[in-house]
Amino acid sequence: MTAVLAERIGRAGRPQCRTHRDAELRAWHELLASIEGDDWQRRTVCDEWDVADIAGHLIGQAEDVNSLMSFPRRYRKAKQVYPDVPRIDAHMMVQADEHRGTPPARLRTSFDEVWSRATERISTEPGLLRRVSMTFNGFRMNLGYIHDILLARDLWMHRDDVCQALGRPFDTGLYGEELVAQVMYDVIDGPWWGERPAVEVELTGAGGGTYQLGRGAPVGRAAVDAVGYMRTLSGRDNAPVVTGDPVATEAVASCRMPF
Numbered sequence: 001m002t003a004v005l006a007e008r009i010g011r012a013g014r015p016q017c018r019t020h021r022d023a024e025l026r027a028w029h030e031l032l033a034s035i036e037g038d039d040w041q042r043r044t045v046c047d048e049w050d051v052a053d054i055a056g057h058l059i060g061q062a063e064d065v066n067s068l069m070s071f072p073r074r075y076r077k078a079k080q081v082y083p084d085v086p087r088i089d090a091h092m093m094v095q096a097d098e099h100r101g102t103p104p105a106r107l108r109t110s111f112d113e114v115w116s117r118a119t120e121r122i123s124t125e126p127g128l129l130r131r132v133s134m135t136f137n138g139f140r141m142n143l144g145y146i147h148d149i150l151l152a153r154d155l156w157m158h159r160d161d162v163c164q165a166l167g168r169p170f171d172t173g174l175y176g177e178e179l180v181a182q183v184m185y186d187v188i189d190g191p192w193w194g195e196r197p198a199v200e201v202e203l204t205g206a207g208g209g210t211y212q213l214g215r216g217a218p219v220g221r222a223a224v225d226a227v228g229y230m231r232t233l234s235g236r237d238n239a240p241v242v243t244g245d246p247v248a249t250e251a252v253a254s255c256r257m258p259f
Helices: 012-034 037-041 051-066 070-081 087-100 106-123 141-164 176-189 226-233 246-254
Strands: 132-135 139-142 198-202 209-212 221-225
Touching: 012 106, 012 176, 037 051, 037 209, 051 070, 051 087, 051 141, 070 087, 070 221, 106 141, 106 209, 132 226, 139 141, 141 176, 141 226, 176 209, 176 226, 198 226, 198 246
Parallel strands: 198 221
Antiparallel strands: 132 139, 198 209
Protein backbone atom coordinates (compact mmCIF):
# COMPACT_ATOMS: atom_id res chain seq x y z
CA MET A 1 0.00 0.00 0.00
CA THR A 2 1.30 3.45 -0.96
CA ALA A 3 2.10 5.55 2.08
CA VAL A 4 0.23 8.82 2.55
CA LEU A 5 2.55 11.74 3.23
CA ALA A 6 1.39 12.81 6.69
CA GLU A 7 2.39 16.44 6.09
CA ARG A 8 -0.03 16.63 3.14
CA ILE A 9 -3.12 15.38 4.96
CA GLY A 10 -4.15 18.87 6.02
CA ARG A 11 -6.48 19.99 8.76
CA ALA A 12 -10.09 18.74 8.79
CA GLY A 13 -12.62 21.54 8.20
CA ARG A 14 -15.14 22.69 10.78
CA PRO A 15 -18.11 20.77 9.33
CA GLN A 16 -16.14 17.52 9.33
CA CYS A 17 -14.90 18.19 12.86
CA ARG A 18 -18.53 18.63 13.93
CA THR A 19 -19.33 15.28 12.32
CA HIS A 20 -16.47 13.60 14.21
CA ARG A 21 -17.48 15.19 17.51
CA ASP A 22 -21.17 14.36 17.19
CA ALA A 23 -20.39 10.75 16.27
CA GLU A 24 -18.32 10.43 19.42
CA LEU A 25 -21.09 11.96 21.53
CA ARG A 26 -23.55 9.37 20.21
CA ALA A 27 -21.09 6.60 21.02
CA TRP A 28 -20.60 8.00 24.51
CA HIS A 29 -24.36 8.21 25.10
CA GLU A 30 -24.65 4.51 24.32
CA LEU A 31 -21.59 3.61 26.39
CA LEU A 32 -22.70 5.49 29.50
CA ALA A 33 -26.19 3.99 29.25
CA SER A 34 -24.63 0.50 29.37
CA ILE A 35 -22.50 0.98 32.51
CA GLU A 36 -24.01 -0.30 35.73
CA GLY A 37 -23.09 -0.97 39.34
CA ASP A 38 -19.47 -1.43 40.32
CA ASP A 39 -18.28 -0.92 36.75
CA TRP A 40 -18.33 2.81 37.41
CA GLN A 41 -15.50 2.28 39.91
CA ARG A 42 -13.27 0.23 37.60
CA ARG A 43 -9.76 1.69 37.51
CA THR A 44 -8.48 3.02 34.20
CA VAL A 45 -5.07 3.60 32.66
CA CYS A 46 -5.46 7.31 33.51
CA ASP A 47 -3.64 7.84 36.81
CA GLU A 48 -5.98 7.85 39.82
CA TRP A 49 -9.15 7.89 37.68
CA ASP A 50 -11.92 5.35 37.57
CA VAL A 51 -14.61 5.14 34.89
CA ALA A 52 -16.82 7.69 36.65
CA ASP A 53 -13.88 10.12 36.91
CA ILE A 54 -13.35 10.01 33.14
CA ALA A 55 -17.03 10.84 32.63
CA GLY A 56 -16.63 13.72 35.09
CA HIS A 57 -13.56 15.02 33.30
CA LEU A 58 -15.36 14.99 29.95
CA ILE A 59 -18.37 16.78 31.45
CA GLY A 60 -15.90 19.38 32.72
CA GLN A 61 -14.46 19.77 29.22
CA ALA A 62 -17.90 20.70 27.90
CA GLU A 63 -18.56 23.02 30.83
CA ASP A 64 -15.35 24.88 30.04
CA VAL A 65 -16.66 25.43 26.50
CA ASN A 66 -20.08 26.60 27.66
CA SER A 67 -18.97 29.09 30.31
CA LEU A 68 -16.34 31.78 29.77
CA MET A 69 -15.46 31.73 33.47
CA SER A 70 -15.26 27.96 33.93
CA PHE A 71 -11.84 27.39 32.40
CA PRO A 72 -9.98 30.27 34.11
CA ARG A 73 -11.57 29.40 37.47
CA ARG A 74 -10.42 25.80 37.24
CA TYR A 75 -7.04 26.79 35.85
CA ARG A 76 -6.40 28.96 38.92
CA LYS A 77 -7.72 26.29 41.24
CA ALA A 78 -5.48 23.68 39.60
CA LYS A 79 -2.34 25.61 40.57
CA GLN A 80 -3.51 25.79 44.19
CA VAL A 81 -4.68 22.19 44.55
CA TYR A 82 -1.99 20.46 42.45
CA PRO A 83 1.06 22.77 42.49
CA ASP A 84 3.50 20.02 41.47
CA VAL A 85 1.48 18.76 38.49
CA PRO A 86 1.77 20.28 34.98
CA ARG A 87 -0.90 22.96 34.84
CA ILE A 88 -3.16 21.57 32.13
CA ASP A 89 -3.01 18.09 33.66
CA ALA A 90 -3.92 19.58 37.02
CA HIS A 91 -6.78 21.44 35.37
CA MET A 92 -8.22 18.16 34.08
CA MET A 93 -7.82 16.62 37.52
CA VAL A 94 -9.92 19.45 38.94
CA GLN A 95 -12.60 18.76 36.32
CA ALA A 96 -12.82 15.16 37.53
CA ASP A 97 -12.64 16.17 41.20
CA GLU A 98 -15.61 18.51 40.89
CA HIS A 99 -17.84 15.73 39.57
CA ARG A 100 -16.63 12.91 41.80
CA GLY A 101 -19.48 11.33 43.75
CA THR A 102 -22.15 12.33 41.23
CA PRO A 103 -24.74 9.52 40.91
CA PRO A 104 -24.49 7.57 37.65
CA ALA A 105 -27.93 8.66 36.43
CA ARG A 106 -26.92 12.29 36.85
CA LEU A 107 -23.58 11.70 35.10
CA ARG A 108 -25.47 10.37 32.10
CA THR A 109 -27.94 13.24 31.87
CA SER A 110 -25.29 15.88 32.59
CA PHE A 111 -23.04 14.50 29.89
CA ASP A 112 -25.77 14.72 27.26
CA GLU A 113 -26.95 18.15 28.38
CA VAL A 114 -23.60 19.93 28.55
CA TRP A 115 -22.22 18.38 25.38
CA SER A 116 -25.34 19.20 23.40
CA ARG A 117 -24.76 22.87 24.20
CA ALA A 118 -20.99 22.65 23.79
CA THR A 119 -20.96 21.11 20.32
CA GLU A 120 -23.42 23.71 19.06
CA ARG A 121 -21.41 26.50 20.63
CA ILE A 122 -18.19 25.26 19.04
CA SER A 123 -19.84 25.14 15.62
CA THR A 124 -21.01 28.75 15.85
CA GLU A 125 -18.23 30.46 17.79
CA PRO A 126 -16.82 33.52 16.00
CA GLY A 127 -13.47 33.50 14.25
CA LEU A 128 -11.99 36.11 16.59
CA LEU A 129 -12.56 33.85 19.58
CA ARG A 130 -11.23 30.81 17.73
CA ARG A 131 -7.94 32.61 17.08
CA VAL A 132 -7.28 33.20 20.79
CA SER A 133 -4.20 31.16 21.66
CA MET A 134 -2.73 29.77 24.85
CA THR A 135 0.28 27.72 25.88
CA PHE A 136 -0.09 24.28 27.44
CA ASN A 137 2.99 22.40 28.63
CA GLY A 138 5.18 24.51 26.37
CA PHE A 139 3.04 24.12 23.24
CA ARG A 140 1.01 27.03 21.87
CA MET A 141 -2.38 26.32 20.28
CA ASN A 142 -5.47 28.32 19.39
CA LEU A 143 -8.98 27.77 20.68
CA GLY A 144 -10.32 26.67 17.31
CA TYR A 145 -7.82 23.81 17.18
CA ILE A 146 -8.57 22.80 20.76
CA HIS A 147 -12.31 22.75 20.21
CA ASP A 148 -12.36 21.20 16.75
CA ILE A 149 -9.54 18.66 16.97
CA LEU A 150 -8.50 17.97 20.53
CA LEU A 151 -11.94 17.60 22.12
CA ALA A 152 -13.12 14.97 19.62
CA ARG A 153 -9.78 13.19 20.01
CA ASP A 154 -10.13 13.30 23.80
CA LEU A 155 -13.62 11.81 23.62
CA TRP A 156 -12.42 9.05 21.29
CA MET A 157 -9.31 8.11 23.28
CA HIS A 158 -11.08 8.18 26.65
CA ARG A 159 -13.80 5.93 25.23
CA ASP A 160 -11.06 3.42 24.57
CA ASP A 161 -9.79 3.92 28.14
CA VAL A 162 -13.23 3.05 29.50
CA CYS A 163 -13.66 0.07 27.17
CA GLN A 164 -10.29 -1.29 28.32
CA ALA A 165 -11.24 -0.83 31.97
CA LEU A 166 -14.51 -2.69 31.38
CA GLY A 167 -12.91 -5.42 29.31
CA ARG A 168 -14.97 -4.53 26.24
CA PRO A 169 -13.93 -4.22 22.60
CA PHE A 170 -13.38 -0.69 21.35
CA ASP A 171 -15.31 0.36 18.26
CA THR A 172 -13.26 3.05 16.53
CA GLY A 173 -16.43 4.29 14.85
CA LEU A 174 -17.27 5.49 11.35
CA TYR A 175 -14.64 8.23 11.52
CA GLY A 176 -11.87 6.45 13.37
CA GLU A 177 -9.60 6.47 10.33
CA GLU A 178 -10.08 10.21 9.87
CA LEU A 179 -9.38 10.92 13.55
CA VAL A 180 -6.20 8.85 13.37
CA ALA A 181 -5.14 10.64 10.17
CA GLN A 182 -5.47 13.99 11.97
CA VAL A 183 -3.14 12.66 14.67
CA MET A 184 -0.59 11.65 12.06
CA TYR A 185 -0.81 15.10 10.51
CA ASP A 186 -0.22 16.68 13.93
CA VAL A 187 2.87 14.52 14.52
CA ILE A 188 4.51 16.27 11.57
CA ASP A 189 2.75 19.65 11.73
CA GLY A 190 4.00 20.17 15.28
CA PRO A 191 7.48 19.66 16.74
CA TRP A 192 6.82 16.09 17.86
CA TRP A 193 8.66 14.08 15.21
CA GLY A 194 11.69 16.30 15.65
CA GLU A 195 14.94 15.04 14.12
CA ARG A 196 13.74 11.49 13.61
CA PRO A 197 14.36 10.12 10.12
CA ALA A 198 11.65 9.69 7.51
CA VAL A 199 9.92 6.32 7.86
CA GLU A 200 6.84 4.55 6.61
CA VAL A 201 4.48 3.28 9.29
CA GLU A 202 1.63 0.89 8.67
CA LEU A 203 -1.11 1.34 11.25
CA THR A 204 -2.94 -1.96 11.30
CA GLY A 205 -6.45 -2.85 12.38
CA ALA A 206 -9.47 -0.57 12.79
CA GLY A 207 -8.71 3.08 12.06
CA GLY A 208 -5.50 2.16 10.31
CA GLY A 209 -3.66 3.30 7.21
CA THR A 210 -0.12 3.66 5.91
CA TYR A 211 1.73 6.93 6.37
CA GLN A 212 5.13 8.49 5.80
CA LEU A 213 6.38 10.41 8.80
CA GLY A 214 9.31 12.75 8.37
CA ARG A 215 10.72 14.37 5.26
CA GLY A 216 12.93 12.88 2.58
CA ALA A 217 13.37 9.28 1.50
CA PRO A 218 12.16 6.75 4.11
CA VAL A 219 14.96 4.83 5.82
CA GLY A 220 12.71 1.97 6.88
CA ARG A 221 9.22 0.67 7.51
CA ALA A 222 7.38 -0.24 10.72
CA ALA A 223 3.98 -1.67 11.61
CA VAL A 224 1.89 -1.17 14.75
CA ASP A 225 -1.77 -1.42 15.72
CA ALA A 226 -3.53 1.89 14.99
CA VAL A 227 -5.36 2.30 18.31
CA GLY A 228 -2.37 0.97 20.21
CA TYR A 229 -0.17 3.59 18.57
CA MET A 230 -2.56 6.37 19.56
CA ARG A 231 -2.17 5.13 23.12
CA THR A 232 1.60 5.24 22.75
CA LEU A 233 1.69 8.73 21.24
CA SER A 234 -0.52 10.00 24.07
CA GLY A 235 1.74 8.48 26.74
CA ARG A 236 -0.66 5.72 27.83
CA ASP A 237 1.53 2.83 26.69
CA ASN A 238 5.30 3.15 26.61
CA ALA A 239 5.90 -0.42 25.41
CA PRO A 240 4.16 -0.66 22.04
CA VAL A 241 4.47 -3.75 19.87
CA VAL A 242 6.16 -2.28 16.79
CA THR A 243 7.64 -4.53 14.12
CA GLY A 244 9.82 -3.80 11.10
CA ASP A 245 13.19 -2.22 10.40
CA PRO A 246 15.01 -1.32 13.66
CA VAL A 247 15.62 2.32 12.73
CA ALA A 248 11.94 2.74 11.86
CA THR A 249 10.58 0.91 14.90
CA GLU A 250 12.75 3.02 17.21
CA ALA A 251 11.56 6.27 15.62
CA VAL A 252 7.92 5.25 15.74
CA ALA A 253 7.99 3.85 19.29
CA SER A 254 9.78 6.85 20.80
CA CYS A 255 7.51 9.66 19.59
CA ARG A 256 5.08 11.34 22.03
CA MET A 257 2.68 14.30 21.65
CA PRO A 258 -0.08 16.12 23.56
CA PHE A 259 -3.43 14.43 23.17
